[in-house]
Amino acid sequence: MTSMDSQEAVFEAYVKYQSEKLKQLKADSRVSEFQLRHADMELEQAKKRLKGGSASDSALVSNSVILKVPKGTRDFGPAQMRLRSEVLDKITDVFKRHGATQLDTPVFELKDILTGKYGDDSKLIYDLKDQGGEILSLRYDLTVPFARYVAMNKISSIKRYQIAKVYRRDNPAIGRGRYREFYQCDFDIAGQYDSMIPDAECVKLLDEILSCLDVGPYVIKLNHRKILDGIFEVAEIAPDSFRGVSSTIDKLDKSTWEEVAEELRSLRKLNKEQIATIAQFVRISGPLPKVLNILMTNSKFMSSSLGREGIDSMIPLIQFVQIMGVEERRTVFDLSLARGLDYYTGIIYEAVVTSQGDSLGVGIGSVAGGGRYDELVGMFDANQRQVPCVGVSIGVERIFSILELKQNDSKKAGHVQVYVTSAQKGMAEQRLRLVEMLWKAGIKAEVSYKPNPKLLQQLQYCEENNIPLAIVIGEDEVQRKVVKLRNVKERKEDEVSESEMVAELKKRLDMPLDVNSEVKRNDDQNCNLE
């Protein structure tokens, strides 16, 4: 069966089958041209396959195309979307509370805009096919498009947030929440302020978001590019090797020190002494004031001017973060934190959800990161006008993974409040008339689409979908201009007049009764459902 010959036989039979089908379809006058074209296309594909063409073999699985989403991506069904919008709403609330305005940029950028911004990771950028016209790539993050926006519009200060999907042709690790298409929630402050207040606000905001999302214990690791550079300076490493050594050190969260030391020797060509100096510093991690103190009392480190500059920034940062109410247990000064991206120039941070004995089976890891990047906007400006920036990016996919596992209620998503049912046949018009009254009043309501649905089935639908209230009508009720109002859970019914139906429902649903809450439906006014 798996030999080439027998596979060919299968293909041949398939082509024959498709030709027959097409003939039959063509003979049938009821068949639309659309169906014909589709059958034709299938035949062509089958022929191609027979000739050893490029169509994938597994296309045979279905009679048309492979049914799947692209590698590393996924659909979000109703239940997932409910969780997702709850999380994104909470994050948006925090962004707005800190006075950020919203920005949206295209999903793709000119390829040149992205070139040279991501170091080694550039190979993960998705390019669009050259179909004539501009050469485009899907955005890799929201930071570079933001910097492009600031430079292009000659903005000197802005505090913005953006929530959107970004794209990386990485190896997906679905279980650990690593996808090729994923949301980022970014908050950035651009502007020249000569203070560490914006940097501190980003840390504070990250703390607020993580504490309100209920992801479990977390910690925000902090470091400063100049402190890292200071360490390298002390170790007498050549400046043009700084970033390479950095990215090796960044692996310390996944690798042992021995592995990292080996890479520093073999790949980065450092000598024993240099590695020993690095070892002395990068394994230091602890509460902010404590680590700061270690550095400041180390005369070797303090001999580096770069290192001293880093210290000068960290002192006010630590003070501000504390005033802003970030608890000490929530931050760690981690001298091994380097972060891969090229564009950071000052403070860097990364939030990590810490293990709780890993009882959820989730691969816990970094859920957010960011830092200061003072040179990125200038790279886009014709006059190299610099606009210093600092920002934070929440990678919510891991947060979703954690919360999805915690979410054990299998309730169907949707928030329908009332279902309009009938106990007899031929009542479709009456059901529609009543449901329209509910929509008009701003009540979330549904009605069966069947012409003559059974009452039992309608009530079952309410139970399965957690719809709390039902309107039940029969011919008798219609004649007397009343409805039965049924509490689905308690299976109790009360009769109310049609004219009082909306008011009674609103009362039970705890909705405001005033006239203004009714949906306005004329051309001169906005509808107002607030």
Add this chain to the structure above:
Amino acid sequence: MTSMDSQEAVFEAYVKYQSEKLKQLKADSRVSEFQLRHADMELEQAKKRLKGGSASDSALVSNSVILKVPKGTRDFGPAQMRLRSEVLDKITDVFKRHGATQLDTPVFELKDILTGKYGDDSKLIYDLKDQGGEILSLRYDLTVPFARYVAMNKISSIKRYQIAKVYRRDNPAIGRGRYREFYQCDFDIAGQYDSMIPDAECVKLLDEILSCLDVGPYVIKLNHRKILDGIFEVAEIAPDSFRGVSSTIDKLDKSTWEEVAEELRSLRKLNKEQIATIAQFVRISGPLPKVLNILMTNSKFMSSSLGREGIDSMIPLIQFVQIMGVEERRTVFDLSLARGLDYYTGIIYEAVVTSQGDSLGVGIGSVAGGGRYDELVGMFDANQRQVPCVGVSIGVERIFSILELKQNDSKKAGHVQVYVTSAQKGMAEQRLRLVEMLWKAGIKAEVSYKPNPKLLQQLQYCEENNIPLAIVIGEDEVQRKVVKLRNVKERKEDEVSESEMVAELKKRLDMPLDVNSEVKRNDDQNCNLE
């Protein structure tokens, strides 16, 4: 200057300039590797250009890259985003009121999924570059991904909405709201119901959305594929020419009848008699019952079995739409409405914002459309299991264009409620301490990022950004544990104690005072800002 030689001279000078710059940068120890790499890249690009390479000439405009968004796309700044989210929120409210749940799908699909679904328009699909792995395309609409989702998950009934961007390599016409990247807001009902209720609900929903969005007068044009097919049958047109003739007739909204008739003759090869028969019908348009009556009393039309099937669907539809409260002036039965996409099988509709003397200068046109497509899901199913669907898609870009022109308040977006200011130097810590109290209480608050901002500048910021309230402190206030609460507009100040500050602000901001509204910030509880 424009001759090839002088251009080459400019390129040569530019390469020289870039080499010099790179040398200088390399000599400067303060320069990061990132900057060096970027300068290096610029030099390479300049060299390429000199050799007549592919780099665009206009790249010379800036010292780095061309600063623009891709053709046919745009950024949305804060003011636009505010309008945008207001509109999308209103649409979402209507979707939810009709009981729809939310779905999200990836921005790209396997190319095979999209192939053969869009007729002539397939050439407008954006393909991704083949970087090894799957062959992908950006989604062209939300309908095909929805059908793929229903088939893939073997769903038999669902009512879902999706709001997302779609991509078409069309000729952009920015003034008329036609972009290459644009939002669609889709609502679809999938399931076998044997009634026209879902179809009627889509028309009703479209009416609700347009009436509440304040876009001005509008009308929903309706037609039925089978009524069109009936006309073609009566005109003795061969079934395999139906869709071609359809798309010519669809041009009647932009072209004169004479132009359309000419295309029917030359391109579609119809004879005089056939064109006369079509002319007799497709120029009919008017109130639903009236047009229905014209058709039903036309014995020629009623001799077509396809036509009669169309009538059988339209009768209950008209009745249901009326019961659901759609005003008669809002619908038009337009026999020329054909819609380009291949997949429609039943009722089709299109909403048009009608001219108001066109005083806004907006090219008015179609803002929404949809219809029934009963065969699309089956095309994805291995057993050709059919799931009938009907849906509506709101193309909000034109709606945004209309509303943006109406929006004449230039207020800065953002809803900051309180700004914490100081009247003296050295008060940064105190300002941060107070702003943290406000954030904690769920109040949207900002503070200047400068270490020592001037009071006048801080109050100006409040005025420019419509921040209604300011907290003003000096050393005296801090010592006495009070703050000045300033009404920015009225320029009035009152003194309140620090401990009463939050309560007083909430009172003035009309926010709920109860304890539960405070942001909860611990690991065991969600934050609750509702």
